Amino acid sequence: MRSLLVDIALTLVVLLIHTTIIPFVAIGDVVPDLPLLLVITIALLRGQIPGTFAGFGIGLAMDFLSGGDGVLGLSALTKTVAGFLAGYFYNENKTFQTLGGSQFLVIVLLAGAVHNVLYFVIFLQGSGFSWIWILLRYGLPALLYTAAAGLVPMFWIGRKYA
Amino acid sequence: MLKRIYDILFAFKEYVLLAILLTLSIGLIASNDRTQIRAIRSVTVGVLGGAQNAIGIVPNYFNLRSENRILREQNLTLSEEVNRLREARLENIRLRRLLGLRDTTSTRYIAARVIGKSLQLLRNTITISVGERDGIRPLMPVVTERGLAGKIVATSAGYSVAQVLFHRDMRVSGKVQRSRADGIVAWEGGSMLVLRNIAKTLDVQAGDLVITSEYSSLYPAGIRIGTVSLARQVPGSLFQVVELVPAVDFATLEEVFVIPVVPDSTRLALEASFQR
Numbered sequence: 001m002r003s004l005l006v007d008i009a010l011t012l013v014v015l016l017i018h019t020t021i022i023p024f025v026a027i028g029d030v031v032p033d034l035p036l037l038l039v040i041t042i043a044l045l046r047g048q049i050p051g052t053f054a055g056f057g058i059g060l061a062m063d064f065l066s067g068g069d070g071v072l073g074l075s076a077l078t079k080t081v082a083g084f085l086a087g088y089f090y091n092e093n094k095t096f097q098t099l100g101g102s103q104f105l106v107i108v109l110l111a112g113a114v115h116n117v118l119y120f121v122i123f124l125q126g127s128g129f130s131w132i133w134i135l136l137r138y139g140l141p142a143l144l145y146t147a148a149a150g151l152v153p154m155f156w157i158g159r160k161y162a
Numbered sequence: 163m164l165k166r167i168y169d170i171l172f173a174f175k176e177y178v179l180l181a182i183l184l185t186l187s188i189g190l191i192a193s194n195d196r197t198q199i200r201a202i203r204s205v206t207v208g209v210l211g212g213a214q215n216a217i218g219i220v221p222n223y224f225n226l227r228s229e230n231r232i233l234r235e236q237n238l239t240l241s242e243e244v245n246r247l248r249e250a251r252l253e254n255i256r257l258r259r260l261l262g263l264r265d266t267t268s269t270r271y272i273a274a275r276v277i278g279k280s281l282q283l284l285r286n287t288i289t290i291s292v293g294e295r296d297g298i299r300p301l302m303p304v305v306t307e308r309g310l311a312g313k314i315v316a317t318s319a320g321y322s323v324a325q326v327l328f329h330r331d332m333r334v335s336g337k338v339q340r341s342r343a344d345g346i347v348a349w350e351g352g353s354m355l356v357l358r359n360i361a362k363t364l365d366v367q368a369g370d371l372v373i374t375s376e377y378s379s380l381y382p383a384g385i386r387i388g389t390v391s392l393a394r395q396v397p398g399s400l401f402q403v404v405e406l407v408p409a410v411d412f413a414t415l416e417e418v419f420v421i422p423v424v425p426d427s428t429r430l431a432l433e434a435s436f437q438r
Contacts, residue, residue, distance in 0.1 A: 020213050023279045029286065029328075048176050056183040063190070065210055066285065073190025080183045084176070122191075123284065129330065129350055137351050138284065 007042055007050075011058055014038045019065055030141040032149035033112070035062055039079050040086040040111050041153065044098050048087025055083025074122060082115040100158030108150045112143045204318050211289050211321025215277045240307070271305075271419035272296055277321070279415075284330040284351065288312070290418060293320040301380055303421045309386030309409030310334065310374060311418055322420075326412055327355060327387070335378035336387050341365040344375055347387050347406065355388055357404035366393040366404055379425045379433070 018034045025031070035058045043051020059079030063072045089107050091098060098104060116139035124131045171178050274296075278289035292298050294317050304311045304324045312326040325332060328349050336347040336357055343364040345357040360366055370390040376383035388406035395402050 016213060019210055019280070020278070049179055052176065052179055052183060056187070059187075060190075066280065066287070071191055072193075073187045076190060077184060077187035080180065080187060084180050087176070120284075123330070129284070134284065134351050 003046065007046070007054065011035075011038060011054075011061070015058070015061055015065065018062075027141075027145065030138065030145050032145045033115075033142060034146075034149065035059070035075075036079060036082055036112060036115060036146060037108065037150050037153070039083045040104075040108055040150075041099065043083045043086035044090055044104070044107065045095055047090045047092075048084060051083035051087035051090070052080055053083070055079035055081070071123060074119065077122070078115045078119045081118060082111040085114055086111045096157055096161035100154060100156075100161055102154075104154045105147055105150055108147050109143065112146055113139075116140075116143055204316060207289070207316045207321055207323050208293075208318030211277065211291075211293070211318060215291065215321070236307075270422055272298065272422055274322075274418050274420060276415050276418060280323075286326050286328045286412070287315070288324050288326060288415060288418070290322050290324060290420070291320075292420065293318050293322050295319050297422050298322045298420055299422075299424050301424055303381045303385070303423070304418050305385055305421060306410050306415065306418050308411070309388070310381065311410045311412070311415065313380060314420065324418070324420075326415075327408055327410070328412055334381060334387060335375040336372045337375040337383075338364075338366050338390070339371040339373050340367075341370070344377065345404065347372065354391065355406040355408050357390070357406055358401070360393075360402050360404050361400060362395055362402050364402075366390060366402065368393060372406055379429055382421060382423065 014034050014037075022031050022034060039051065039055045039058050042054040046054075056076050056079065059076035060073075062075040062079070066075075086107055089098060089103070098107075117135065120131050120135055120139055124134060272292055274290040274292040276288050277291050280287045280289070288304075288311075290304070298314055298317050300314050300317060302314045304313060304326075310327065312324045312329070312332065314322050315325045316323040327334070327347070330349070332347075332349055334347040335344070337344050338357075338360075341364065343360055343366055345360045347355050347357055349355050357366070357372060368390050370393075372387045372390060374381040374383055374385040374387060386409045388408040390404055391407045392405040393402055394404075
């Protein structure tokens with residue numbers, strides 16, 4: 001119960017930062033996907049089922065926070081899949097080693113890549129966009145920026161629990 | 163039998179959960195335009211706008227000096243232009259009277275501060291400091307002194323979200339000012355806009371100004387959209403490739419104006435019934 005409350009509080013803080021402060025650190029038009037990092041962290045910390053739930057909840061919150069814009073349910077769908085995938089790497093006995101080691105970045109890149117491909121393939125349906133070009137122009141830089149942002153919790157956890 | 167089903171479901175509970183949540187997500191995607199969902203979104207616009215407004219009180223002092231210089235230069239240029247336009251307007255009034263035409267230039271603007279920018283990959287939006295209390299409604303055009311910025315897509319009592327031209331779903335009926343060639347302005351990623359459906363035979367050149375067309379049901383005619391940077395013929399295609407540099411610089415957008423006009427519902431209904 002306590003861990004659930006911690007996760008909810010963390011989610012609210014991350015969503016607030018993501019919608020207010022993160023646009024200031026945009027490189028061009030690319031921003032790190034902090035909610036995705038949180039979903040992956042929860043999946044690695046608590047397991048596949050909580051990770052999948054977290055993905056759905058956080059994705060849904062992001063969908064609503066996009067105002068009247070965007071496709072409601074799309075972030076919920078893609079982040080559910082990302083949480084589910086990241087949950088495969090959950091190891092109860094090595095939680096902090098995974099979160100504080102280079103494995104974390106590999107998981108972020110993997111789950112993030114699937115997340116972005118799924119997102120763009122669905123989002124660009126019916127539009128004139130070339131989704132391969134869009135993936136290279138937006139998906140890849142966003143993924144790399146998200147992974148770079150993942151270095152912060154990775155080093156922090158690595159140092160604290162080494 | 164039931165126990166067996168339960169055992170199977172329990173053994174694959176992760177996959178069952180995934181399937182349920184994916185189904186829910188797909189259901190939500192399918193019900194995007196429901197009234198209840200729009201109401202919840204309106205609440206989130208209000209909450210998000212409040213948070214962004216609180217963060218936005220911290221001014222960017224580093225830009226103030228250069229911004230002041232740019233504004234002074236702009237002021238000078240605009241003053242000259244206003245004088246020229248005043249002359250032209252007087253002439254226009256005289257000529258309209260001669261021809262018996264009605265005046266169509268009574269546009270009103272509602273000023274707003276940009277309090278948040280959302281860079282969600284291909285869904286770029288801005289949150290502005292005016293809402294339903296100020297008379298803002300969805301689909302109203304958003305402009306700056308340079309030209310068209312976008313349109314309102316969501317409102318709460320005190321805040322609104324506007325979709326900018328750099329958005330996957332943005333389409334604007336545009337016209338090349340010099341040659342009057344009509345097309346559809348859209349964005350396909352990157353820092354340029356494109357003018358679609360321009361036949362090869364039409365006269366479009368780099369440097370041409372593209373403005374909103376009178377065919378648009380959303381935007382008043384004559385608002386600057388951008389300048390043609392490239393017009394290229396493509397072998398085997400009926401249309402040319404036309405790229406535009408947008409008139410508005412979205413990276414430095416701080417103040418906008420909302421034009422309080424909503425599309426004529428009877429016109430939209432007529433067009434929709436005709437297309438059915």
